[in-house]
Amino acid sequence: MRAGIKCPKCNQDIVNTFVTQVDKGTDVNIAVEMLKHAYNKAYDVAILISRDADFAGVVKIIKDLGQNVELVLFEDSKGDAQELSETVDNVTLIDKSEYSSLERL
Numbered sequence: 001m002r003a004g005i006k007c008p009k010c011n012q013d014i015v016n017t018f019v020t021q022v023d024k025g026t027d028v029n030i031a032v033e034m035l036k037h038a039y040n041k042a043y044d045v046a047i048l049i050s051r052d053a054d055f056a057g058v059v060k061i062i063k064d065l066g067q068n069v070e071l072v073l074f075e076d077s078k079g080d081a082q083e084l085s086e087t088v089d090n091v092t093l094i095d096k097s098e099y100s101s102l103e104r105l
Contacts, residue, residue, distance in 0.1 A: 031058040038062040045070055048088070051081035059087040 034046055035058060046062060048055060049072045059069045071088040073081055075096045085091050 027052060027054055031055065034058055034062060038065045038067040041067075044068065045089075047072060048084075049073075051084060053081070053083040056084050056087045059084070063087070063089070 030048075030050075031054075034048070037043055038046065038061075045068045047070050048059070051073060062069055068089045069087075070090045070092060071081070071085060072092045072094065073085075075093050
């Protein structure tokens with residue numbers, strides 16, 4: 001793609017690829033599956049591993065359907081999931097020592 005920008009050293013057109021991040025609906029797909037299975041009473045407890053506050057509304061609906069939702073967070077991300085943490089039945093923290101060795105893989 002031509003950006004209309006010239007290199008200041010060689011005066012050549014700069015050809016650049018612009019990269020954008022596109023969410024392919026992963027969050028929506030997770031929410032739909034959680035709701036579908038909650039409505040069908042297909043599970044006793046939903047276990048969500050996320051810190052995304054967008055799931056808070058889904059969690060509230062699932063709880064209104066009488067299902068329990070537990071949240072699993074990595075210890076260092078708890079502060080980023082306050083709103084979501086307040087909507088679930090239980091929060092389980094994974095201690096950094098339990099997963100720090102995996103970071104080296």
